[in-house]
Amino acid sequence: MDSLAPGSGAAGWGPAAGSEPTDTRDPLGLLDLFGDPFVRDPYPWLDLLRSESPVHHDPATGLWLVSRHQDVRRVLLDSERFHPDNAQHAVTPLPIAVLRVLARVGFTLPPALANNGTPSHSGLRRVVTRFFNAQRVAAAVPVIESIADELLDGVRSQLDTTDGCDLFTSFAQVLPCRVLMEVLGIRGVEPATLIRWSDASLELFWGRPPLERQLELAELVAEFHQWLTATVRSDTVPADSFIGALARHRLPDGRPLDAETAVAACFFVFIAGQSTTGQLIATVLRRALEEPGRWPRMAGAAGPAEAWVEEVLRREPPVTTWRRVTPQATRLGGVALPAGAQLLLMLMGSGSDPEVFPKPEQMCPNRANIRHHLAFGAGRHRCPGASLARTEAAVALRAAARRLPDIRPAAGAGEPPMLGLLSFRAPSKVAVERA
Ligand code: HEM
Incomplete structure (x- = not known):
């Protein structure tokens, strides 16, 4: 498992050094949200999700993983299309x-x-x-x-x-x-x-x-x-x-x-x-x-x-994540979602989106947009x-x-x-x- 995991060997805090998967199987097919590799070092997985499959269906949990900052924010702010009912399921x-x-x-x-x-x-x-x-x-x-x-x-x-x-x-x-x-x-x-x-x-x-x-x-x-x-x-x-x-x-x-x-x-x-x-x-x-x-x-x-x-x-x-559910079929980031789709908003991954936070792996306490993260959610x-x-x-x-x-x-x-x-x-x- 380790050798197939994206970025295996990368330090938990640092950038995803050597994050090219060597196996030809779909690396996201190996994602286990509760597994030790993901819990210890989620960054390479979050980077891969954001770049390869920003609205991704995870077969293990049945959840749709949403990982780009702009999509996560859009969902949090749109309480008509995305309901909070499943937050504590x-x-x-x-x-x-x-x-x-x-x-x-x-x-x-x-x-x-x-x-x-x-x-x-x-x-x-x-x-x-x-x-x-x-x-x-x-x-x-x-x-x-x-x-x-x-x-x-x-x-x-x-x-x-x-x-x-x-x-x-x-x-x-x-x-x-x-x-x-x-x-x-x-x-x-x-x-x-x-x-x-x-x-x-x-x-x-x-x-x-x-x-x-x-x-x-x-x-x-x-x-x-x-x-x-x-x-x-x-x-x-x-x-x-x-x-x-x-x-x-x-x-x-x-x-x-x-x-x-x-x-x-x-x-x-x-x-x-x-x-x-x-x-x-x-x-x-x-x-x-x-x-x-x-x-x-x-x-x-x-x-x-x-x-x-x-x-x-x-x-x-x-x-690290928060949930929403779609009352009706809808689209997000170009992906069709059925009614009742359970979304998992990757709050942690969105804070390392390079579109919003340049050099996300570096701790820069003087970032101009230091508070633009979604760690506390957004909207109502x-x-x-x-x-x-x-x-x-x-x-x-x-x-x-x-x-x-x-x-x-x-x-x-x-x-x-x-x-x-x-x-x-x-x-x-x-x-x-x-x-
Ligand atoms: C580091 C600490 C905390 C983090 C990262 C955090 C994060 C969050 C997140 C992500 C949500 C969901 C937001 C959304 O759906 O848009 C939330 C909701 C909430 N949090 Fe916190 N929270 C923290 C501390 C606290 C504290 C100290 C309280 C004190 C009472 C609190 C009370 C609540 C409540 C009541 C809600 C639900 C609000 C609503 O539905 O209107 N949280 N929090």
């Missing part, structure tokens, strides 16, 4: 035994936010944006800094006593969860539990787990749903919390929100608001540590850390948490570079283990040691 079908575990707690995900193409979307979205607007994010900065400092105290003492530490589990993963709990007023649950529920949900709906693992994950997702349902139904929820705001929300016809939709909104926001940002911080730290001379430059005043975060979002975003479903995510990642990077000036990637750690789900990709370990 399980990519690996859930067998009856798994559905039974979920049914036991009445698990449903009615249209709420990302999967909502109905008229109730804009009102529900406004509830979310009120919690993450520029003012709220600016007010959250001292909170983010103080949680970052507290976590880095722990990292510092671990490094001083043991020499080594994993910045993902001890810092990157925990910070966004703690911040989200503060910003949304989430109470009555441990951050570690929320992280476990959120990660399980991502793997169950966006992964390719075998049956036994699906059953384990479904138990955790069911627990999460049960806790959300009890919390949404409780009459002691603070009025100024996110759940309190959902309880006051009225649908376009004046009715209050039903509990199932409120739970579905929380389910998505509680996952989207922490796991993705933790993944971004992991990649941001990893890449800044790996590039010679970059780490100390991140410790100064605001500016360099923000620009580094933006380039990572372009080149190696945590949310564009990520309302973008500003919080960017701010958290920049604060985390700056704080870590200041507090840990003497660290480097752990010697002999090799390539880190990677989370490689359909739409989420990041190192699940950032091992460092004292230099």
Whole structure:
């Protein structure tokens, strides 16, 4: 497999050196979106898709892969021809035994936010944006800094006593969860539990787990749903919390929100608001540590850390793909799509489109169009948490570079283990040691 893969041997971060396939078989026929070669080094595959088959039917998943920046953007902005209904469908079908575990707690995900193409979307979205607007994010900065400092105290003492530490589990993963709990007023649950529920949900709906693992994950997702349902139904929820705001929300016809939709909104926001940002911080730290001379430059005043975060979002975003579905037969990039075509928008690949980003393989924090990437989507479903995510990642990077000036990637750690789900990709370990 490796020798047939386009660009095999190319470094994950660098250009697709020697990316000419030597086999005469169609190299895209070998594409496995969950396979190790794609997860470790997706760039040569993404380049090949963009140049050879920009709207490509993937027989393994049945998805249509859309990889050019202009096509991805067109789809995101055209909510008439491309609907969001499939955004949270399980990519690996859930067998009856798994559905039974979920049914036991009445698990449903009615249209709420990302999967909502109905008229109730804009009102529900406004509830979310009120919690993450520029003012709220600016007010959250001292909170983010103080949680970052507290976590880095722990990292510092671990490094001083043991020499080594994993910045993902001890810092990157925990910070966004703690911040989200503060910003949304989430109470009555441990951050570690929320992280476990959120990660399980991502793997169950966006992964390719075998049956036994699906059953384990479904138990955790069911627990999460049960806790959300009890919390949404409780009459002691603070009025100024996110759940309190959902309880006051009225649908376009004046009715209050039903509990199932409120739970579905929380389910998505509680996952989207922490796991993705933790993944971004992991990649941001990893890449800044790996590039010679970059780490100390991140410790100064605001500016360099923000620009580094933006380039990572372009080149190696945590949310690598997003889905849409065609209600009617249509055409895209010269390709005829049937009604019901499930599209996979290659957000990560679009950030390396040379038509938009010259020399895409190079990290250029001073690019003129640095924010033109699609890491947060576009149009009416564009990520309302973008500003919080960017701010958290920049604060985390700056704080870590200041507090840990003497660290480097752990010697002999090799390539880190990677989370490689359909739409989420990041190192699940950032091992460092004292230099
Ligand atoms: C690095 C971190 C993040 C990335 C890369 C990311 C990415 C995305 C993407 C690609 C979408 C789909 C956009 C579309 O369909 O056009 C999305 C939607 C969404 N994101 Fe994020 N996100 C991140 C962090 C957050 C945070 C911190 C929150 C906080 C609550 C959040 C909440 C949401 C919500 C509610 C939606 C659905 C919006 C709607 O349908 O109107 N995300 N995000």
